[in-house]
Amino acid sequence: MKIGYARVSTTGQDYETQLTKLKAEGCEEIFSEKQSGKSAENREQLQAALKYARKGDVLVITKLDRLARSMGDLWAIVRNLESKGVGFKVLDQAGMDTTTPTGKLMFNILGSIAEFERDLINARTAEGRQAAKAKGVKFGRKEKLTSEQVEALQADVKAGILSMQAIGDKYGIARNSVYRLAGSKDAAYEPIG
Structure with a gap:
C-alpha cells in the first residue's frame, strides 16, 4: 500500500498540490499537516503515518523537504521505515525510491545536497545579520518607551x-x-x- 504524507509550514500555505500528486500516485491513505519541519517528533501526522506503515508499504512524499529539514531527521525516518520493511519514495525527485538500489543512491546524494544548500542559506543569513548589526540596525521589537x-x-x-x-x-x-x-x-x- 502507498501511504502519502503532505506538509506545509504555515497556515497561510496550502498543500492541495501535494495532495493531488499523492492521490495521482495511488496513495490509499494520506496524512497531512500544517507544521514546522524542524523536528520530526513534534509532527503528529508524520508520527501517525510512520506508525500506520506496515511491511511492504511505501511512504510517498512530493518533495524531500516536506519530510525532514536535516540529514539527521531524514536518516532517522528512513532507517525507521527500512527496519519495518517500508519503502520511501519522493515524487518530485525522479528516481528517488528506496525500494530500488538506484533510488537509495539518489536518496543519499540529494539528501546531502539539500543539507548543504540549507547550511549555505543559514551561513549567508548569519553574515547578513552581522553586517546589519555592524551598520547599527537593531533587530527585535521596537522599544515602547524613549x-x-x-x-x-x-x-x-x-x-x-x-x-x-x-x-x-x-x-x-x-x-x-x-x-x-x-x-x-x-x-x-x-x-x-
Whole structure:
C-alpha cells in the first residue's frame, strides 16, 4: 500500500498540490499537516503515518523537504521505515525510491545536497545579520518607551508615590516591565505605602 504524507509550514500555505500528486500516485491513505519541519517528533501526522506503515508499504512524499529539514531527521525516518520493511519514495525527485538500489543512491546524494544548500542559506543569513548589526540596525521589537520616558519612569519609581501597577498603566507597559526598567530584581515584590 502507498501511504502519502503532505506538509506545509504555515497556515497561510496550502498543500492541495501535494495532495493531488499523492492521490495521482495511488496513495490509499494520506496524512497531512500544517507544521514546522524542524523536528520530526513534534509532527503528529508524520508520527501517525510512520506508525500506520506496515511491511511492504511505501511512504510517498512530493518533495524531500516536506519530510525532514536535516540529514539527521531524514536518516532517522528512513532507517525507521527500512527496519519495518517500508519503502520511501519522493515524487518530485525522479528516481528517488528506496525500494530500488538506484533510488537509495539518489536518496543519499540529494539528501546531502539539500543539507548543504540549507547550511549555505543559514551561513549567508548569519553574515547578513552581522553586517546589519555592524551598520547599527537593531533587530527585535521596537522599544515602547524613549530614553526620556524611561528616566521619568525611574523618577516615578524613586518618588514612591504611585504603585508599580499605576506607573505601568501611566506608561502603557506591564508592571513587570516597570520593575525591569527600574532595575528591581524582584518583580513580585511591591512596597506597601
